[in-house]
Amino acid sequence: MKFGKIAVNDAEGSLLAHSLQNGRLSFRKGRSLSRADIEVLKAAGIETVVAARLEAGDISEDEAANRIGRLLAGTNVTANAAFTGRVNLTAAVTGLIIYDRFAIEQVNLTDEAVTIATAPPFDFVVPNQIIATIKIIPYGLSETMLADCLLIAEQAKAKISIASFTEKKVGLAQTTLPGGKESILKKTSDVMISRVNGLSSCVLFDERIPHTQHDVAKMVRAASTRCVDILLIAGASAITDRRDVIPAGIVDAGGTVIHCGMPVDPGNLLLLGKFDDMDIIGLPGCARSPKFNGIDLVLRRLAADLPVTSGDIMAMGVGGLLKEIPNRPSPRSSDINTLPSRPRIAGLVLAAGQSRRMGSINKLLADIDGQPMVSHSTRIVTESEASPVVAVTGHQADNVAKALEPYDLTIVHNPHYAEGISGSLQRGLAALPKDVDGVIICLGDMPKVASTVINKLIAAFNPVEQRAICIPTWHGKRGNPVLLASRFFDEIHEISGDVGARGLLGAYPELIYEVEIESDAILTDIDTPQALENIRSCW
Incomplete structure (x- = not known):
């Protein structure tokens, strides 16, 4: 991997090493610079950037973290999707963390570029609690280094598991x-x-x-x-x-x-x-x-x-002097979550529209490969890490609800769907549990957005680090779905008409985090008969 100053003209495809702020220009570190980005940088008078460029035989930080995370995730442990070279391992059950301390140390001693931080062995944890994090320090690793690390982890039996409690x-x-x-x-x-x-x-x-x-x-x-x-x-x-x-x-x-x-x-x-x-x-x-x-x-x-x-x-x-830890909780303490938890992100599927530009048909019920379009779009959300999932119906509500019967979700109806998308948003948010940290807003007419896109947005979400609004991009173009922190719910309840949550994007640019996605599916919604035929032909 190359790292250093690169002329802007030669920087396409490079990963920005440091955030850039120049007037209205705001690029965060780690951004993969597209051709459009290069033009924006040149227009701003920026001639060079500090960036990293992967070479042949290199693997990206996210892929390296994902592969290590999958190997280390043992019984009752979930490896979340990587973001910025970090994978969090979370508990799937209540129980005790178990792993071989020496094995984890062996992996950490492989190279400074690969780091694993864990909670103490035998710590009490609850579902969704983060028990370990794998962080790749540079923007990429060589395949050889990663292979060495994986081999050592496998030979040392570095699995991290949760021993669940059984009724005694x-x-x-x-x-x-x-x-x-x-x-x-x-x-x-x-x-x-x-x-x-x-x-x-x-x-x-x-x-x-x-x-x-x-x-x-x-x-x-x-x-x-x-x-x-x-x-x-x-x-x-x-x-x-x-x-x-x-x-x-x-x-x-x-x-x-x-x-x-x-x-x-x-x-x-x-x-x-x-x-x-x-x-x-x-x-x-x-x-x-x-x-x-x-x-x-x-x-x-x-x-x-x-x-x-x-x-x-x-x-x-070792570590047995507990007298000076007055806040360490008992199992039934309300403060049991001493370790950080994975954010609870709900899914919201908007399926209330009238499909005016489609003519006489309801596009959400249009057949694609033997299923209604809205069925494909909803299945993707239910297969993601978003939970719980709420769908909002409106136009032809009974038929749309029938198409959603196979899925584990809550359906709410917006009787005022003709007044615009804001009412559907408000109905959907009102149906969510009060303790969710955010919601990912998904459109019922975007059936090709993969569940991995939703998972990447959830992995990126971190309001503490100013990532309270997460938006997918493809070659610099913003698309859907969009993830919003719960702090914005009250503001959404104040909007009206067909503007959705667009106003938030303009009001809080400093809280927006763009997540580069490998597919243009995030830009493709089905609004016209021609668009419907196109997606049928390439399904």
Whole structure:
């Protein structure tokens, strides 16, 4: 790959290394310079640009990131579409991140151009949470370098997966001594039941027993007969030795003490044991606290069917000082999303128009390869990462709705469709969940726009980085669909007539991000009988 100053006349096809601002000219870094761009630059008096040019044997940053992302995405992990050389891996389920730290380090040591950042191993994650990101630093890699990186990742088994929680039957027993406070026992029960419920499991019983070796042994055997998967025992006094009441009771019942104590604070006095197939945790005093502590490190792994050995507990010491992390959430905390999440982008299909320029037919119902045009356009949206999807009907609403029956979406009707597109936009936005981060507005008469286009726009979307309006382009020409951040929804509700959201593009040029697309399908809507025949002939 070549990088440096290039004469504007020679820059067609190059990737702009730095953003350019010159009067009304605004080109962002990474833009692939088209012939039209070259003319704009020359008209602005710009003679040279700093740019990158891929050579034979090179591969683009996005393709390199995509290939690494696909290789690293393991069980219950989704590799999102690359944008600016970055692929985010997101969790598909609630569970724990698992990967081989050494394997990830081996990939990072391959070359400075390839970087992988991950959340800590065994972190608790929820669906759509970003758990890792692959970033290619330059604008391209050589095929040889990429091949080396992929080989090392494959040989090192660098997959990143999510171990999902499975429903466990959990028993809770608390030992008591004379003079013990019921309020303390109740608080332990409330906190531990909440902790267990947050791991997709349930507490079968919550019982009190005398603080004796005999009664602990009796409880262990009884829990096993009740098919308990995990038995939690909270002692009236702390476990300070393998010969203490709770570990001695486990051994007396015929069980095994796997480990006594852990290099985690809070949580030092935790005990791990086993009776047949039942796991046993002797709870430390921090069981009464809902804050993240050593109990969570062990209980979460057991709930995700991950074995916990004595060596595993000993290895928890690095990063095991938790006292200075007051904000670290418990599983049921409203702040569980400590890691960034993939934005939730809804899809909106506008299918209400009257097709005035088509004559007597409704173009949305016109047959293309055995299906109505609107069926093709909608299928593309439902196959993309946009979710949920809402379609707005108007003209011949029943027939259009019937064409959309095969798809997982919500249909809303705009009775005032003849007044223009703004009403359909407003009806569609009103039907979206309140927590969406944005919406991708798709036209029902653009059946050749691929779902990958929608995914590229979603990958580009980042309001924090001034990418709140994402527009696809082909050789510098803007097309559809358009992705808008939710911050603009109120403004759309104020517009009227047939102007759509065009006014936003002029009002917020600094928030627009153009995404170059490889196909001119983003420019092709079907408005005339000739356009319909053309698309039928080349389908």
